[in-house]
Amino acid sequence: MFLPLLKEKFEYFTRYFENAFTKEPRKIPQSIILYGQDSLAQYYLAQDIARNLNCKEGGAPECGCINCSWIRHNQHPAVLTISKNDNKSSDDTTKKVISVKQMQTVNNSLINSSEYYRVFIICDSENRFLTKSQEKHLKDFSSLGFKLPDEVNDGIWYPKPLTRETLQSEASNALLKSIEEPPEHVLFVFLTEDKEDLLETIVSRSQCFYIPSFLNEKYDTEFFEPLLSNYPAIKKSQVPKITQDFLAAKDEAGYETEYALDCLQFYFAQLLKANLGSKQLVSKIKKDIMSLQKAKKQLEAYVKPQIVLENYFFEITG
Protein backbone atom coordinates (compact mmCIF):
# COMPACT_ATOMS: atom_id res chain seq x y z
CA MET A 1 0.00 0.00 0.00
CA PHE A 2 1.21 3.50 -0.75
CA LEU A 3 2.84 5.71 1.81
CA PRO A 4 0.31 8.03 3.49
CA LEU A 5 1.70 11.27 2.05
CA LEU A 6 1.46 9.93 -1.50
CA LYS A 7 -2.04 8.60 -0.85
CA GLU A 8 -3.15 11.94 0.43
CA LYS A 9 -1.69 13.94 -2.45
CA PHE A 10 -2.39 11.58 -5.33
CA GLU A 11 -5.63 9.99 -4.32
CA TYR A 12 -6.88 8.94 -7.76
CA PHE A 13 -3.59 7.46 -8.89
CA THR A 14 -2.83 5.58 -5.68
CA ARG A 15 -6.36 4.20 -5.44
CA TYR A 16 -6.10 2.92 -9.00
CA PHE A 17 -2.90 1.03 -8.22
CA GLU A 18 -4.00 -0.21 -4.82
CA ASN A 19 -6.97 -1.83 -6.55
CA ALA A 20 -4.60 -3.33 -9.09
CA PHE A 21 -2.26 -4.63 -6.36
CA THR A 22 -5.04 -6.38 -4.46
CA LYS A 23 -6.82 -8.02 -7.40
CA GLU A 24 -6.12 -11.71 -7.92
CA PRO A 25 -4.36 -12.07 -10.25
CA ARG A 26 -2.75 -8.63 -9.96
CA LYS A 27 -3.58 -6.48 -12.94
CA ILE A 28 -0.55 -4.25 -13.41
CA PRO A 29 0.12 -2.57 -16.76
CA GLN A 30 3.50 -3.39 -18.30
CA SER A 31 4.28 0.19 -19.20
CA ILE A 32 3.03 3.44 -17.73
CA ILE A 33 3.69 7.10 -18.41
CA LEU A 34 3.45 9.56 -15.55
CA TYR A 35 3.09 13.06 -16.88
CA GLY A 36 2.79 16.50 -15.33
CA GLN A 37 5.05 19.19 -13.99
CA ASP A 38 6.35 17.54 -10.86
CA SER A 39 9.03 14.99 -11.83
CA LEU A 40 10.10 14.53 -8.23
CA ALA A 41 6.61 13.42 -7.15
CA GLN A 42 6.47 11.12 -10.19
CA TYR A 43 9.80 9.61 -9.22
CA TYR A 44 8.65 8.86 -5.67
CA LEU A 45 5.37 7.41 -6.92
CA ALA A 46 7.34 5.09 -9.21
CA GLN A 47 9.55 4.03 -6.29
CA ASP A 48 6.56 3.28 -4.11
CA ILE A 49 4.92 1.23 -6.86
CA ALA A 50 8.16 -0.74 -7.13
CA ARG A 51 8.17 -1.22 -3.36
CA ASN A 52 4.61 -2.52 -3.38
CA LEU A 53 5.33 -4.88 -6.25
CA ASN A 54 8.39 -6.34 -4.54
CA CYS A 55 7.34 -6.40 -0.90
CA LYS A 56 6.56 -9.94 0.23
CA GLU A 57 4.73 -8.74 3.33
CA GLY A 58 1.79 -6.81 1.93
CA GLY A 59 3.55 -3.50 1.27
CA ALA A 60 2.67 -1.81 4.55
CA PRO A 61 4.10 1.74 4.59
CA GLU A 62 6.36 0.99 7.55
CA CYS A 63 7.48 -2.41 6.24
CA GLY A 64 11.11 -3.15 6.99
CA CYS A 65 11.56 -6.23 4.80
CA ILE A 66 14.70 -6.52 2.70
CA ASN A 67 12.93 -5.50 -0.53
CA CYS A 68 11.33 -2.39 0.97
CA SER A 69 14.58 -1.44 2.61
CA TRP A 70 16.64 -1.88 -0.58
CA ILE A 71 14.18 0.23 -2.51
CA ARG A 72 14.21 2.94 0.16
CA HIS A 73 18.00 3.06 -0.17
CA ASN A 74 17.76 3.01 -3.97
CA GLN A 75 19.81 -0.19 -3.99
CA HIS A 76 17.36 -2.81 -5.15
CA PRO A 77 18.92 -4.99 -7.87
CA ALA A 78 15.66 -5.10 -9.85
CA VAL A 79 14.48 -1.50 -9.48
CA LEU A 80 16.59 0.59 -11.80
CA THR A 81 16.59 4.23 -12.75
CA ILE A 82 17.58 4.73 -16.39
CA SER A 83 18.64 8.27 -17.18
CA LYS A 84 21.36 9.64 -19.43
CA ASN A 85 23.95 8.96 -16.73
CA ASP A 86 24.22 5.77 -14.76
CA ASN A 87 25.35 7.57 -11.64
CA LYS A 88 28.77 5.99 -11.67
CA SER A 89 32.01 7.87 -11.31
CA SER A 90 32.94 6.58 -14.77
CA ASP A 91 30.00 8.47 -16.27
CA ASP A 92 30.51 10.85 -19.10
CA THR A 93 28.62 13.77 -17.61
CA THR A 94 28.51 15.55 -20.95
CA LYS A 95 26.25 12.84 -22.32
CA LYS A 96 22.98 14.40 -23.45
CA VAL A 97 20.82 11.42 -24.40
CA ILE A 98 19.74 8.03 -23.15
CA SER A 99 21.68 5.75 -25.45
CA VAL A 100 20.57 2.80 -27.55
CA LYS A 101 23.18 0.79 -25.66
CA GLN A 102 21.48 1.52 -22.35
CA MET A 103 18.20 0.21 -23.78
CA GLN A 104 19.91 -2.89 -25.16
CA THR A 105 21.29 -3.54 -21.68
CA VAL A 106 17.72 -3.40 -20.38
CA ASN A 107 16.57 -5.79 -23.12
CA ASN A 108 19.41 -8.20 -22.39
CA SER A 109 18.71 -8.19 -18.67
CA LEU A 110 15.18 -9.37 -19.42
CA ILE A 111 16.44 -12.55 -21.06
CA ASN A 112 17.23 -13.99 -17.64
CA SER A 113 14.35 -14.68 -15.30
CA SER A 114 14.24 -12.93 -11.97
CA GLU A 115 12.70 -13.61 -8.59
CA TYR A 116 11.82 -9.93 -8.37
CA TYR A 117 9.29 -7.63 -9.99
CA ARG A 118 11.56 -5.64 -12.26
CA VAL A 119 10.82 -1.92 -12.51
CA PHE A 120 12.65 0.42 -14.89
CA ILE A 121 12.14 4.09 -14.14
CA ILE A 122 13.10 6.03 -17.24
CA CYS A 123 13.60 9.77 -16.85
CA ASP A 124 15.99 12.59 -17.51
CA SER A 125 18.08 13.87 -14.63
CA GLU A 126 20.68 16.37 -13.65
CA ASN A 127 23.18 16.79 -10.89
CA ARG A 128 22.63 20.21 -9.54
CA PHE A 129 22.61 22.51 -6.62
CA LEU A 130 19.00 22.93 -5.69
CA THR A 131 17.10 26.18 -5.80
CA LYS A 132 15.32 27.17 -2.61
CA SER A 133 12.02 25.99 -4.02
CA GLN A 134 13.46 22.59 -5.04
CA GLU A 135 15.06 22.23 -1.64
CA LYS A 136 11.75 22.90 0.01
CA HIS A 137 9.98 20.48 -2.32
CA LEU A 138 12.50 17.75 -1.53
CA LYS A 139 11.99 18.40 2.16
CA ASP A 140 8.21 18.05 1.72
CA PHE A 141 8.82 14.48 0.56
CA SER A 142 11.59 13.64 3.01
CA SER A 143 9.20 11.82 5.35
CA LEU A 144 8.81 9.15 2.64
CA GLY A 145 12.29 7.92 3.46
CA PHE A 146 13.27 7.25 -0.17
CA LYS A 147 16.80 8.03 -1.19
CA LEU A 148 17.47 9.52 -4.62
CA PRO A 149 20.24 7.94 -6.74
CA ASP A 150 23.75 8.98 -5.79
CA GLU A 151 25.06 12.12 -7.36
CA VAL A 152 28.00 11.84 -9.73
CA ASN A 153 29.81 15.07 -9.06
CA ASP A 154 28.73 18.00 -7.01
CA GLY A 155 25.15 18.74 -6.20
CA ILE A 156 22.17 16.45 -5.91
CA TRP A 157 20.67 14.00 -8.38
CA TYR A 158 17.31 15.44 -9.39
CA PRO A 159 14.81 13.88 -11.81
CA LYS A 160 13.77 15.79 -14.92
CA PRO A 161 11.01 15.08 -17.45
CA LEU A 162 11.93 13.09 -20.56
CA THR A 163 11.89 15.00 -23.82
CA ARG A 164 12.43 13.91 -27.40
CA GLU A 165 15.93 15.31 -27.15
CA THR A 166 16.88 13.03 -24.25
CA LEU A 167 14.95 9.97 -25.31
CA GLN A 168 15.35 9.92 -29.07
CA SER A 169 13.65 7.63 -31.52
CA GLU A 170 16.51 5.09 -31.86
CA ALA A 171 16.63 4.48 -28.13
CA SER A 172 12.82 4.45 -27.86
CA ASN A 173 12.55 1.96 -30.69
CA ALA A 174 15.21 -0.27 -29.18
CA LEU A 175 12.91 -0.74 -26.23
CA LEU A 176 9.62 -1.22 -28.08
CA LYS A 177 9.59 -4.98 -28.20
CA SER A 178 10.33 -5.26 -24.49
CA ILE A 179 7.50 -2.87 -23.71
CA GLU A 180 5.11 -4.71 -25.95
CA GLU A 181 5.90 -8.26 -24.89
CA PRO A 182 7.82 -8.13 -21.67
CA PRO A 183 8.39 -11.26 -19.61
CA GLU A 184 6.20 -11.58 -16.56
CA HIS A 185 6.65 -9.12 -13.72
CA VAL A 186 8.24 -6.24 -15.55
CA LEU A 187 7.07 -2.63 -15.39
CA PHE A 188 8.39 0.31 -17.37
CA VAL A 189 7.71 3.76 -15.94
CA PHE A 190 8.35 6.84 -18.09
CA LEU A 191 8.41 10.26 -16.43
CA THR A 192 7.62 13.28 -18.55
CA GLU A 193 5.87 16.61 -18.51
CA ASP A 194 3.69 16.11 -21.54
CA LYS A 195 2.80 12.94 -23.44
CA GLU A 196 3.73 14.81 -26.63
CA ASP A 197 7.32 14.74 -25.43
CA LEU A 198 7.49 10.98 -26.00
CA LEU A 199 7.31 9.05 -29.25
CA GLU A 200 3.82 7.99 -30.24
CA THR A 201 5.01 4.38 -30.38
CA ILE A 202 5.80 4.51 -26.64
CA VAL A 203 2.61 6.37 -25.73
CA SER A 204 0.37 3.95 -27.61
CA ARG A 205 1.88 0.98 -25.75
CA SER A 206 1.59 2.56 -22.30
CA GLN A 207 -1.11 3.51 -19.88
CA CYS A 208 -0.89 7.24 -19.16
CA PHE A 209 -1.52 8.91 -15.83
CA TYR A 210 -1.64 12.63 -15.22
CA ILE A 211 0.07 13.44 -11.94
CA PRO A 212 -1.14 16.79 -10.63
CA SER A 213 1.50 19.16 -9.40
CA PHE A 214 1.42 20.49 -5.88
CA LEU A 215 4.34 22.74 -6.50
CA ASN A 216 2.42 25.85 -5.52
CA GLU A 217 5.68 27.37 -4.64
CA LYS A 218 5.67 30.45 -2.56
CA TYR A 219 7.59 33.07 -4.40
CA ASP A 220 9.04 35.86 -2.37
CA THR A 221 8.62 39.19 -4.11
CA GLU A 222 9.06 41.39 -1.07
CA PHE A 223 12.83 41.40 -1.16
CA PHE A 224 12.98 43.28 -4.47
CA GLU A 225 9.61 45.01 -4.83
CA PRO A 226 10.76 48.42 -3.57
CA LEU A 227 13.58 48.38 -6.14
CA LEU A 228 11.10 48.18 -9.00
CA SER A 229 8.82 50.93 -7.75
CA ASN A 230 9.44 52.98 -10.90
CA TYR A 231 8.44 50.14 -13.22
CA PRO A 232 7.55 50.47 -16.08
CA ALA A 233 9.43 53.76 -16.16
CA ILE A 234 12.83 52.64 -14.83
CA LYS A 235 15.61 54.83 -16.19
CA LYS A 236 18.82 53.45 -17.64
CA SER A 237 20.80 55.48 -15.11
CA GLN A 238 19.10 53.58 -12.28
CA VAL A 239 20.13 50.15 -13.57
CA PRO A 240 23.54 49.76 -11.87
CA LYS A 241 22.08 50.62 -8.47
CA ILE A 242 19.03 48.39 -8.93
CA THR A 243 21.36 45.52 -9.92
CA GLN A 244 23.56 46.02 -6.85
CA ASP A 245 20.60 46.32 -4.50
CA PHE A 246 18.87 43.31 -6.04
CA LEU A 247 21.99 41.16 -5.60
CA ALA A 248 22.42 42.32 -2.03
CA ALA A 249 18.75 41.71 -1.20
CA LYS A 250 18.73 38.19 -2.66
CA ASP A 251 21.98 37.32 -0.83
CA GLU A 252 20.58 38.60 2.42
CA ALA A 253 17.46 36.48 1.90
CA GLY A 254 19.72 33.48 1.10
CA TYR A 255 18.34 32.93 -2.41
CA GLU A 256 20.09 31.52 -5.46
CA THR A 257 20.00 33.83 -8.50
CA GLU A 258 17.94 31.24 -10.36
CA TYR A 259 15.25 31.31 -7.69
CA ALA A 260 15.39 35.12 -7.59
CA LEU A 261 14.63 35.15 -11.33
CA ASP A 262 11.69 32.79 -10.72
CA CYS A 263 10.44 35.29 -8.14
CA LEU A 264 10.76 38.09 -10.68
CA GLN A 265 8.79 36.05 -13.17
CA PHE A 266 6.07 35.40 -10.61
CA TYR A 267 5.98 39.11 -9.81
CA PHE A 268 5.51 40.07 -13.46
CA ALA A 269 2.90 37.37 -14.00
CA GLN A 270 0.88 38.79 -11.09
CA LEU A 271 1.36 42.30 -12.43
CA LEU A 272 0.10 41.12 -15.79
CA LYS A 273 -3.07 39.67 -14.28
CA ALA A 274 -3.72 42.89 -12.40
CA ASN A 275 -3.34 45.07 -15.51
CA LEU A 276 -5.21 43.16 -18.19
CA GLY A 277 -7.19 46.31 -19.00
CA SER A 278 -4.16 48.19 -20.22
CA LYS A 279 -3.09 46.92 -23.62
CA GLN A 280 0.16 48.83 -23.69
CA LEU A 281 1.28 47.69 -20.25
CA VAL A 282 0.27 44.09 -20.97
CA SER A 283 2.46 43.97 -24.04
CA LYS A 284 5.36 45.54 -22.14
CA ILE A 285 5.07 43.05 -19.27
CA LYS A 286 4.84 40.13 -21.69
CA LYS A 287 7.99 41.30 -23.41
CA ASP A 288 9.76 41.63 -20.06
CA ILE A 289 8.72 38.12 -19.07
CA MET A 290 10.15 36.83 -22.36
CA SER A 291 13.42 38.61 -21.62
CA LEU A 292 13.54 36.75 -18.31
CA GLN A 293 13.70 33.47 -20.21
CA LYS A 294 16.75 34.80 -21.99
CA ALA A 295 18.29 35.82 -18.66
CA LYS A 296 17.70 32.32 -17.27
CA LYS A 297 19.43 30.79 -20.30
CA GLN A 298 22.43 33.07 -19.79
CA LEU A 299 22.60 32.02 -16.17
CA GLU A 300 22.54 28.37 -17.19
CA ALA A 301 25.42 29.15 -19.53
CA TYR A 302 27.39 30.34 -16.49
CA VAL A 303 27.26 34.04 -17.30
CA LYS A 304 27.93 35.91 -14.04
CA PRO A 305 24.73 36.76 -12.13
CA GLN A 306 25.68 40.42 -11.96
CA ILE A 307 25.98 40.64 -15.74
CA VAL A 308 22.77 38.67 -16.31
CA LEU A 309 20.82 40.94 -14.00
CA GLU A 310 22.32 44.13 -15.33
CA ASN A 311 21.49 43.09 -18.89
CA TYR A 312 18.00 42.21 -17.81
CA PHE A 313 17.29 45.44 -15.99
CA PHE A 314 18.64 47.37 -18.98
CA GLU A 315 16.20 45.56 -21.22
CA ILE A 316 13.19 46.44 -19.13
CA THR A 317 13.98 50.14 -18.83
CA GLY A 318 11.20 52.32 -20.11
Ligand SMILES: [Zn+2]
Ligand atom coordinates in the same frame (compact mmCIF):
# COMPACT_ATOMS: atom_id res chain seq x y z
ZN1 LIG B 1 8.21 -4.93 2.57
